[in-house]
Amino acid sequence: MSAEKQEHEELTALRQRLEALKIVVSKIEHGGFNVASYSEPLFCFDRPDLESVAAVVEDTLRSYLKTFYHVDKITVSTENITVEAHKIPVQRVEPKFNVKPSFGGDFTRGRELAIA
Numbered sequence: 001m002s003a004e005k006q007e008h009e010e011l012t013a014l015r016q017r018l019e020a021l022k023i024v025v026s027k028i029e030h031g032g033f034n035v036a037s038y039s040e041p042l043f044c045f046d047r048p049d050l051e052s053v054a055a056v057v058e059d060t061l062r063s064y065l066k067t068f069y070h071v072d073k074i075t076v077s078t079e080n081i082t083v084e085a086h087k088i089p090v091q092r093v094e095p096k097f098n099v100k101p102s103f104g105g106d107f108t109r110g111r112e113l114a115i116a
Contacts (some may be wrong), residue, residue, distance in 0.1 A: 014096055018061065034050060054078045056115075 022038040028046060035053045036044040041064040047053045058076040065071040 011069075011071070014065075018065075023057060023078075025050070050080075 008042055021041075024038070026034045026036075028034055032046055032048045033050060033053050034044065034046050035057060041060065043060050045056050045060075047056055057078050061076045062074060063114075065074055065076075
């Protein structure tokens with residue numbers, strides 16, 4: 001396979017993955033909107049209006065493509081897809097303590113440890 005064809009296939013797969021990215025916009029109780037993705041590229045922003053939400057999503061995706069895949073000339077747009085409204089119950093919790101793991105025994109047996 002030629003390098004050009006392989007690059008085309010990789011970019012096509014990337015485009016399909018980004019088009020399938022789950023991005024959710026939620027109304028914030030005190031006003032404005034929250035927009036968050038559920039997989040890479042992960043992001044979460046609060047914005048005052050829906051126009052700002054679309055702009056930050058488009059800019060974030062363009063920046064992601066430019067930074068990690070060196071794709072400079074790309075058009076990104078968003079489309080709002082309606083969802084069935086449902087509320088997730090909120091439960092307030094109070095932190096009691098943190099948990100720190102510790103390990104005993106022969107944890108390094110037969111291994112050489114290196115710091116990356």
